[in-house]
Amino acid sequence: MKLKTLIITGGNKLKGKVTVSGSKNATLPIMAASLLGKTPSSINNIPLVRDIYTMSSLLQTFGTKVKIKNHSIIIDPSEINNYKAPYEIVRKMRASIYVLGPFVAKYKRAKVSMPGGCAIGLRPIDLHIKGIKKLGAKIKMKHGYVVAEAKKLKGAKIVFDKVSLGATINCLLAAVLAEGTSVFINASKEPEVADTIKFLKTMGADIKGEGTSTLIINGVRELNGVSEYNVIPDRIEAATLIIAAVMTKGNVLVENLMPEHLTVFFEKLKEAGAKFKILNNSVHVFPHKGQLQAVDIITEPYPGFPTDIQAQWMALMTIAKGNSVIKETIWENRFIHVLELNRMGVDIKIEGNTAIVKGVNELSAADVMASDLRASAALIIAGLIAKGDTYIRRIYHLERGYENFYNKLRGLGAKVKIKMENTI
Ligand code: UD1
Numbered sequence: 001m002k003l004k005t006l007i008i009t010g011g012n013k014l015k016g017k018v019t020v021s022g023s024k025n026a027t028l029p030i031m032a033a034s035l036l037g038k039t040p041s042s043i044n045n046i047p048l049v050r051d052i053y054t055m056s057s058l059l060q061t062f063g064t065k066v067k068i069k070n071h072s073i074i075i076d077p078s079e080i081n082n083y084k085a086p087y088e089i090v091r092k093m094r095a096s097i098y099v100l101g102p103f104v105a106k107y108k109r110a111k112v113s114m115p116g117g118c119a120i121g122l123r124p125i126d127l128h129i130k131g132i133k134k135l136g137a138k139i140k141m142k143h144g145y146v147v148a149e150a151k152k153l154k155g156a157k158i159v160f161d162k163v164s165l166g167a168t169i170n171c172l173l174a175a176v177l178a179e180g181t182s183v184f185i186n187a188s189k190e191p192e193v194a195d196t197i198k199f200l201k202t203m204g205a206d207i208k209g210e211g212t213s214t215l216i217i218n219g220v221r222e223l224n225g226v227s228e229y230n231v232i233p234d235r236i237e238a239a240t241l242i243i244a245a246v247m248t249k250g251n252v253l254v255e256n257l258m259p260e261h262l263t264v265f266f267e268k269l270k271e272a273g274a275k276f277k278i279l280n281n282s283v284h285v286f287p288h289k290g291q292l293q294a295v296d297i298i299t300e301p302y303p304g305f306p307t308d309i310q311a312q313w314m315a316l317m318t319i320a321k322g323n324s325v326i327k328e329t330i331w332e333n334r335f336i337h338v339l340e341l342n343r344m345g346v347d348i349k350i351e352g353n354t355a356i357v358k359g360v361n362e363l364s365a366a367d368v369m370a371s372d373l374r375a376s377a378a379l380i381i382a383g384l385i386a387k388g389d390t391y392i393r394r395i396y397h398l399e400r401g402y403e404n405f406y407n408k409l410r411g412l413g414a415k416v417k418i419k420m421e422n423t424i
Contacts, residue, residue, distance in 0.1 A: 002420040006392040006406070008383035009415035010365060013287070014250030016412045018241055020257045021047035021403040022071065023234040025095075026192040029169045030199045030231060031055050031075060032098035035064065036106055036177065037203055039225035040076035046231055047071075047403040054093045058085060062099075076225075080107065087113035087144065093400075094118065097125055097166065100146060101173030104137045110148045114141065119372045121331035127167035131158045132174050135182065155180030155219055163213075163301035165190045172196065175217040176205040184215040190302040191261045195232045202226045235261040236308045237402060238283070240377045243312045244409070245285035246274040246292070247319070248384050252412060255282040264305050268313070271295045272320060294322035294359055299330050311337045311378035318346040318382060320359040327354045337375035340368040344386055365390040373401045380405075384414055393421070 022045035031052075034041035046052055048071065056066045056073070062083065065076040083103050090096040090113035103110035115125065129139050129146065134157075137150040155178045158171055168188040175182040187193070189211055197210040203226055206218040238257035245252035246269065259266065259278045266278065272295045275286040294317060299307040307330035317324040318341055328334045335355055338348045343366040347358040365388030370376035376398035383390030398405060406416050 001423050003393070003423050004395050005419045005421045006380065006395040007417040007419055008380065008386075008390045008392070010363070010384055010386040010388065010390060012384070012413050012415055013248045014245050014252050014384070014409070014412040014414060017253045017255060018408050018412055019255045020233045020238045020241065022231040023047070023192060023195070024049055024051055024401045025234075025236070026195040027052055027231050028055055028095040029098050029173070029192065029196040030229070031059065031073070032102055033173055033196055033199055033203070034075040034225065035059070035077045035080070035099065035102040036173065036223045037077060037225035038222055039078065040065075040074055041203075041225040042072060042074045042228055043226070044072045044228060044230045045233075046073050047234060049403050050400045051093050051095065054089060055095065058089045058096050058099065061086065061089065083107055083110050085110075085112040090115050094123060094166075097128060098170055098173065100128065100148060101132060101170040104132055104148045104150050105153055105174040105177035108150050110146070112146045114144055114146055119336060120334040125166070127160055127162065127164045128170040131160070131167055131171035134158050135171070135174050135178050137174070153178035153219070155182040155217070157183045157185070160184065160186040163188050165193060168193050169196055172200070172207070172215070172217065176200055176207070176219060176223065177221075178219040180219055182217040182219070184217070185213070187213050187215045188301060189213055191232060191235065191258070199226060199229055202229060232261070233257045236306065236374070238262065239265050239306075239309045240312050240381070240402070241408070242269070242276070242283055242285055243316050244381050244384055245412075246276070246288070247316055247381055249287040250285060250412065251287055252285045253282055254285065257281060257283065259283060264303060265309060268295050268297055268305065272316070292316070292320040294320040294324035294357070296325040298327040301330070307331055307334065308374050310334060311374045312381055314338070314348070314355065314357055315341065315378040315381040317357045318344070318348075318359060318363060319361070319385065322359060324357045324359070325354060326357060329353065336371035337378045340371075340375070340379055341382060343368055344382055344390070362387060364388060367391045367393070370394045370397045373397050377402065380409070384409075
């Protein structure tokens with residue numbers, strides 16, 4: 001089998017304009033939410049990335065009609081005739097689990113393969129199951145599948161033990177059609193949850209409290225499709241591009257983002273000494289003088305520093321002055337990129353869930369391996385300034401979540417090549 005390898009020749013300062021795509025992590029639950037409608041939904045500003053195509057295939061296995069054109073998707077759930085999410089698709093993308101809530105709520109049954117763990121951690125679904133059970137569903141695990149049935153869902157109080165984006169979404173997608181009122185305590189406040197709520201409200205759902213940790217959901221009898229909905233921009237892609245611009249001392253205008261979704265990130269960037277200006281829907285990065293300063297971060301649920309920017313931040317800190325302490329509190333195994341960054345001449349030590357990065361003056365190119373989506377982005381960022389050619393193998397991880405990323409970087413003047421290589 002042949003796989004793509006990315007070759008980056010470091011040293012070019014990024015320059016120009018780049019546009020951020022729509023949010024993958026908002027589009028996926030919104031696609032699942034569209035299953036709840038009586039009529040088709042049309043969703044715009046979707047990113048054309050592999051996870052979106054995987055979700056489309058999954059919806060099609062149920063009998064849903066899906067059409068993708070440019071950056072829009074039309075989803076018609078009116079002829080659903082199958083309620084099984086098979087292992088072959090779920091194993092490719094954990095967000096497949098989001099169909100559990102809508103199926104139980106609308107069709108009173110579901111059979112969804114259990115998603116496994118993945119490189120960044122165990123990724124359990126106990127909170128999803130516990131919440132949907134509270135709404136009245138009977139759920140059993142059979143042969144690796146979550147098998148759910150419900151005569152009727154009833155509103156309930158759900159207290160999430162931990163802030164979970166996934167569990168909040170799944171329970172929400174069930175509670176909107178339950179009889180009576182549900183109250184969610186300690187719900188996720190991530191912008192992707194708020195965007196899903198906005199979509200559900202446009203469908204006719206009655207939800208209060210979006211953007212806060214308490215949600216009140218008054219169940220309705222039915223929901224309609226939405227004729228035109230624009231998904232929010234991808235805050236993680238935006239931050240990745242901004243870090244790439246800062247790292248190379250570039251002069252870049254990053255367009256189509258919502259700066260309010262990245263408040264803590266911008267504070268940290270300022271502390272590090274980066275020069276940038278926040279405009280309405282864009283951020284202009286200017287070259288800074290001298291070396292950046294080391295800045296510590298702790299990943300936390302929104303509005304804290306996002307786990308999905310931890311790896312890219314670490315790449316930035318490799319060339320900062322001093323030691324930065326990076327604490328990962330969301331995923332227990334999200335430091336696989338550390339060994340790869342160390343191959344590029346950095347000294348990063350791991351102590352439990354903390355990485356200590358000792359900044360260096362320059363990075364040297366090396367052969368590295370991408371282990372997951374955000375780790376891939378971190379290695380690319382490092383490669384942009386490393387001396388020589390950095391070869392990043394298993395770059396396919398990146399294509400799950402970054403649209404047209406190689407071309408976006410090329411458009412800014414980066415030297416990026418793709419090579420197809422034989423694997424053993
Ligand atoms: C999380 C991130 C999200 C990020 C995504 C991919 C948070 C709050 N969420 O979302 O921003 O885009 O990873 O990196 O930062 N958990 C349980 N039981 C469950 C569900 C989750 O114990 O049933 C735990 C997880 O192990 C984890 C934490 O809760 O420690 C957050 O998980 P969750 O938010 O559900 O994960 P994602 O939805 O994947």
